[in-house]
Amino acid sequence: MKILLLNPNMTTGMTDGMAEVARLAASPGTEIIPVTATRGFPYISSRAESQFAGTITLEIIADYQDQVDAVVVAAFGDPGLHAARELYDLPVTGLAEAAILTACMLGERFAIVTFTPDMIAWYALSVAAAGVQSRLSGFHAPERQSGSLGNLKVDMRAELTRLAQEAAAGGADCVILGGAPLAGLASEIAEEVPAVLIDPVACAVRQAETLALLAPDGASKGSYRRPPGKATTGLPAALAAQFEGDG
Amino acid sequence: MKILLLNPNMTTGMTDGMAEVARLAASPGTEIIPVTATRGFPYISSRAESQFAGTITLEIIADYQDQVDAVVVAAFGDPGLHAARELYDLPVTGLAEAAILTACMLGERFAIVTFTPDMIAWYALSVAAAGVQSRLSGFHAPERQSGSLGNLKVDMRAELTRLAQEAAAGGADCVILGGAPLAGLASEIAEEVPAVLIDPVACAVRQAETLALLAPDGASKGSYRRPPGKATTGLPAALAAQFEGDG
Amino acid sequence: MKILLLNPNMTTGMTDGMAEVARLAASPGTEIIPVTATRGFPYISSRAESQFAGTITLEIIADYQDQVDAVVVAAFGDPGLHAARELYDLPVTGLAEAAILTACMLGERFAIVTFTPDMIAWYALSVAAAGVQSRLSGFHAPERQSGSLGNLKVDMRAELTRLAQEAAAGGADCVILGGAPLAGLASEIAEEVPAVLIDPVACAVRQAETLALLAPDGASKGSYRRPPGKATTGLPAALAAQFEGDG
Amino acid sequence: MKILLLNPNMTTGMTDGMAEVARLAASPGTEIIPVTATRGFPYISSRAESQFAGTITLEIIADYQDQVDAVVVAAFGDPGLHAARELYDLPVTGLAEAAILTACMLGERFAIVTFTPDMIAWYALSVAAAGVQSRLSGFHAPERQSGSLGNLKVDMRAELTRLAQEAAAGGADCVILGGAPLAGLASEIAEEVPAVLIDPVACAVRQAETLALLAPDGASKGSYRRPPGKATTGLPAALAAQFEGDG
């Protein structure tokens, strides 16, 4: 099975870090195909950037859809997730969705810890989209990001560990470490936090495998059946072809 | 006051129809500046198309931001609304949001009537985004669209009137006629339906005026303060400049 | 257009303050007709007082209904709003409702700041009535009111500013200053608070204008159609006539 | 123990019917003191009428508060319930509230059957006030009332039985017969309906007894502590005294 690990951010180091976690979590025989956006932003951290990045998600899938069995949108916040799910006959999930739903099987309430408060309003949309607001105990973020984006797991380790402990004290049975730069941190700090630590990349890879096995066409029916083909103007060619073809 | 009536669809006839309704609803002294997308789709009718159209919304505002006092995203479903609200220091509303919130002052429960069932899943996102699901009595659509997109108000008038009556019988105090092609229909069929008919274009123009008066910078604080400037790659120039500039 | 600014409190100084804000917010050509209750309480601050004041609201509208195009119930908490909406063929809104729904277009989450904790339980009913509890970040009030009711904007300015800042820090994109005596304060402290400040009187006047334009009969259909005429005993004459007449 | 059965409607025949049911439900030693409004409406059936009737509720309690141990607001819809709870140091409940909360111990979901669709929007407020919307399976009413108000139990018995059966088929474990004129009907048709039939008068009397025993001052703390004394103008004397006295 081949899984597209689609990073809608442009930072390849981030993709590499996620790919490593993804390969550790994947089943034997699963191949992880990491792809990094070549347009957009080094790192998405707002609803506005996510709006644009969501179209990058759609473009990249257009190019890879025939080569993979499932897609992981590898940015917490899941830009373009629902649009991709509607447009392609492939299973698609995202870091936020997969982590949130997996956490629901490992505790009653989950918290989301991230590295800057700028993310919270955006990430909150993923909790709402999953429909599980009643199971969220809260968001926890430092007052501001410190250290470099490429080295957050080291630079902010102590701070993020403290936030995860705070989340546990606040009633979270599970703590999701949200944000692509944090891939792999969950297992590193698990011993220090009295909550189940959740790594979104690992969750997403496993959920993508499951969807590919159980529903090879993904969310392809009902309101997610492919929209009727329609003329387009000014779209990248592969994406235009996808929109123009009938479902 | 100048209000950008931003049609993220590419059909100028649709823009013309909406501009006519907008001018009737606007206060004396308000100038309506209608703009039609030159990229994208003739008519948006899915979450996937809305994802792409949302970036068109952002692009168009980049070009017009210095010339207007407020923006109306003139497609029911409001593609790019929240992203635009975050990215620009201007009030922004959309047909769906404005109609829904206005309806909340004209009845206890509102219904949304539209011309094809394809729209419902997409429109439902706007109700959820407003947070007023408890006030929605339901969606009503025909089994399929009939007639031509440019002439729906005539071709489907009887059908849509019947659906609005059905909505009223089902407990709706107000009926929103959702979908850009239906602009102006509310006043035409009002006498035939025992519910308050809501025209989204009229609502949106009035709400945009109100926002421009009361909050000239729009939603510019808290989680909607402008994201920090950030390098971009491959974006249209005006949009890139907006993302790259500090808020 | 004429808008009845109906203060169900008996304090004319409060009415004057609100009328001033109302005139600044109104469109050219709109006339504000301020009226102060001549029965009831100097200032309403409980559900019990609101129950009584709601009938005063109904009585006053009975007297003015033929002279105005829309009504603003000018007490935050909106005594009698829904009853008035049902009984009269006029658009009616209230300070709380209009502020809350307007805030929903200027941020994701709003807070309500007021000058005494006594108000909170009562004001909470308006948030619930609007159906937008999920968008409320919280109430903020001092431990107790200080200064004189007629001079609160001056006497409590520092305290209320601090509370608005606290609300912003707690996640509010918008802060509504609730309570008739605070009319006009929003613009005075806007620069000091990192949230969009919302003035309920300004919102209500603008929303009343919009309703009058778009739905001159107001909420007059469905569950808000006028109740059938019915005999009454012991009601003020104009109010009795209204209840006794058929809708 | 003495319980004030306060009918805010002016129809004494209705009071008599309710008093009979109340006496059957009351514990040995409980005295039912029926009182009928002498101002207002023969029968309340709208939010507007309920607004006015709520003040009648407050007035009547002012007169009887020293003679009784608890109060039942004996109109389904509970006009003035929360205001009375705040203003008086006595337990107060209402037909709707008591029936709804009692039903929650006799099934998972309850329906409300009434004799005219005019009541539904008003009654829905009581379900919302109790906070148990998730346990309501729905409202069921005939298209219109038939027969005379004083004889509904006979004139509409077949119709109401059919509606209760319909409610049961729709998933209701319990069916509340809402509306003062229906007092006593529950036991008469219980055998014909596969749901537990709930008589609001019986529930309210029993709940009032329980409150009087367990909390003789009623809801007298927190947000329901008596509002501070305040000058009043134009209120009936006993009610004025109550508002003017400190809690």
Place this chain on the structure above:
Amino acid sequence: MKILLLNPNMTTGMTDGMAEVARLAASPGTEIIPVTATRGFPYISSRAESQFAGTITLEIIADYQDQVDAVVVAAFGDPGLHAARELYDLPVTGLAEAAILTACMLGERFAIVTFTPDMIAWYALSVAAAGVQSRLSGFHAPERQSGSLGNLKVDMRAELTRLAQEAAAGGADCVILGGAPLAGLASEIAEEVPAVLIDPVACAVRQAETLALLAPDGASKGSYRRPPGKATTGLPAALAAQFEGDG
């Protein structure tokens, strides 16, 4: 009337304490029949223990069903409540359910105070089962239990009083003292706390009486009608007979 006060815990001292409170709350003529589990746990304090204890509840009712008119499951958390309600033709309530629903008539929001944080996740299920999460202001517990289980009311009195005061300050109009060992404490500390104190045992006895009077068969219809008879293996004889008999 006879009410089974069924303690699914094995500690008879606890049963004695509850029986004393129950007798004080009961109507004249009501006989309290206290029974203590002879299998299970000294004291239930987790969802896992509650799962097992719920079957003990079912077993005990099987033995007593012909001798009583109603059942109180006398452990806060209500193990087996809904199963018992379905299986037996008797009214059944529990300490948590009865306290929660009664509190809803004595304030807008209630808090639950208990003596160890271990209980919270379990007790939260009772709030959710009642459907009134919107009326809960929160749980309050010490960091850990202190003193002996048999003497908690004395050993932790100061601590629990402080927690109840904290709950009141946090917006609770009512405070429920949750946990069988706390029976009787509510009246002892009522004067020290500015909220209505709720004793679950007293509530449950009164509610059981009301259900027995109004619905002698209890929740016996709709989804609570007795399940069809079914073969069983390995169940205690009386319980087997109950499951095997037709409803």
Place this chain on the structure above:
Amino acid sequence: MKILLLNPNMTTGMTDGMAEVARLAASPGTEIIPVTATRGFPYISSRAESQFAGTITLEIIADYQDQVDAVVVAAFGDPGLHAARELYDLPVTGLAEAAILTACMLGERFAIVTFTPDMIAWYALSVAAAGVQSRLSGFHAPERQSGSLGNLKVDMRAELTRLAQEAAAGGADCVILGGAPLAGLASEIAEEVPAVLIDPVACAVRQAETLALLAPDGASKGSYRRPPGKATTGLPAALAAQFEGDG
């Protein structure tokens, strides 16, 4: 990896059918260990039976915990799921939970189709426990079960297919076939239904694998940490040992 497929029903034919589906869904290298209850009921179909069966679940896990890596409670309705999750240091999921959360990645709204209306109230508890009521479009069941329990997939195939089609028409993107006897039917009728068909056994096996990989101790922290050891009386020996040992 070894997964305990724990059928709390006593019917081995049902276990065999589920084991077959489980093996098809499992990853290479996963061993399915099917176990059938030897006490309890041939088939669980009520909340009362589920209460008892939940303790059977706990007992069986006590015997197998050292031999397996994860547990699937193989009855839709998940008897004992949350108790098992709390009591054992193993990942545990159930047919209902796993199907529901998986469906949330394959559509916006899911329906549950089952073979008798008796199941609905019980199954509804699983939707509530997952917290995703807003994503449920509804339950669909025939008026009554037909055919033999052991042969339902054949006997009721046409009826269940029709119900799944009805669910799709009612707005479900996914249809879960709930009930152990229906294992394997999803793939058989998938072509006939315009919705994604969900097989709970397949979902549960895959989710159990994922949990075992990502969180080998399961839900073992926060409110799901093992309860403190406690004396027990009258429990099966292995279960007693589990409760008595410290977590």
